[in-house]
Amino acid sequence: MKVGFLQFSPKFGEPKENLNFIKTKLKNSSINLLTLPELALTGYTFKDYEEAYSLSEEIGGNFTQELIKIAEENDIIIASGFLEKEGKSLYNSSVLLDKNGVIGVYRKIHLFYKEKNIFTPGNKGFPVFSIGDIRVGLLICFDWIFPESIRTLALKGADIVLHSANLVLPYYQTAILTRAIENRVFIVLANRIGREERFGQENVFIGGSKVVDPSGKVLLEISDKEEGLFGVNINPILARNKNITELNNIFEDRRPEFYYKD
Ligand code: ACM
Numbered sequence: 038m039k040v041g042f043l044q045f046s047p048k049f050g051e052p053k054e055n056l057n058f059i060k061t062k063l064k065n066s067s068i069n070l071l072t073l074p075e076l077a078l079t080g081y082t083f084k085d086y087e088e089a090y091s092l093s094e095e096i097g098g099n100f101t102q103e104l105i106k107i108a109e110e111n112d113i114i115i116a117s118g119f120l121e122k123e124g125k126s127l128y129n130s131s132v133l134l135d136k137n138g139v140i141g142v143y144r145k146i147h148l149f150y151k152e153k154n155i156f157t158p159g160n161k162g163f164p165v166f167s168i169g170d171i172r173v174g175l176l177i178c179f180d181w182i183f184p185e186s187i188r189t190l191a192l193k194g195a196d197i198v199l200h201s202a203n204l205v206l207p208y209y210q211t212a213i214l215t216r217a218i219e220n221r222v223f224i225v226l227a228n229r230i231g232r233e234e235r236f237g238q239e240n241v242f243i244g245g246s247k248v249v250d251p252s253g254k255v256l257l258e259i260s261d262k263e264e265g266l267f268g269v270n271i272n273p274i275l276a277r278n279k280n281i282t283e284l285n286n287i288f289e290d291r292r293p294e295f296y297y298k299d
Pocket of ligand 1: 075149177178179202203204
């Protein structure tokens with residue numbers, strides 16, 4: 038299976054242009070499972086809730102349909118960040134879809150900084166979805182700093198974490214290796230690049246998208262200067278082996294009775 042990411046700088050407030058860009062970059066791609074950045078169609082630095090609301094859509098809306106068409110044209114499975122509306126609530130979400138439609142949605146549980154002024158925190162937990170024999174979990178950016186996020190996905194059987202991000206802090210570039218090792222999962226990090234300066238807020242996005250294997254080995258990594266589609270072949274079944282030595286299985290050796298519970 039070939040997994041990959043598209044690292045780019047989405048144009049703020051221009052979902053059609055961003056969709057066209059994604060479509061162009063996917064031409065003749067051999068990737069099977071693609072991760073796009075957080076809020077890949079709209080950009081990130083919203084003036085306020087009203088502006089974000091005007092760019093949002095329900096699951097299954099026009100942008101989702103366009104992504105499904107792109108998935109169909111390329112026979113590819115896509116996880117993409119998108120700005121989801123449900124009633125008056127806005128969610129910073131990731132949608133997983135293929136040519137047959139939406140497979141599932143994850144709503145970002147841990148909101149970062151001023152996202153708290155706009156979004157409702159995710160309320161649907163950390164779902165794991167099956168793609169044939171493979172199980173994938175979705176994650177969005179700042180979720181990483183809570184080890185429970187990827188731990189929960191791994192304990193629920195995820196082989197691959199499709200991590201859509203708009204990272205602005207540097208820490209995950211190294212912490213991702215630990216997250217992969219401690220859970221023995223593949224992580225595909227699709228991070229955006231570029232800079233947004235709007236209404237006195239500035240965000241500089243750090244790129245560094247990568248694919249890490251369950252032993253913490255970086256299989257693919259690009260800098261914050263590169264833009265484009267990148268992929269690597271993996272064997273997702275390797276994530277089913279949770280043994281770190283012959284006598285240590287990272288799940289069976291857990292001692293939850295001694296771990297702190299809120
Ligand atoms: C982030 O969670 N977008 C930093």
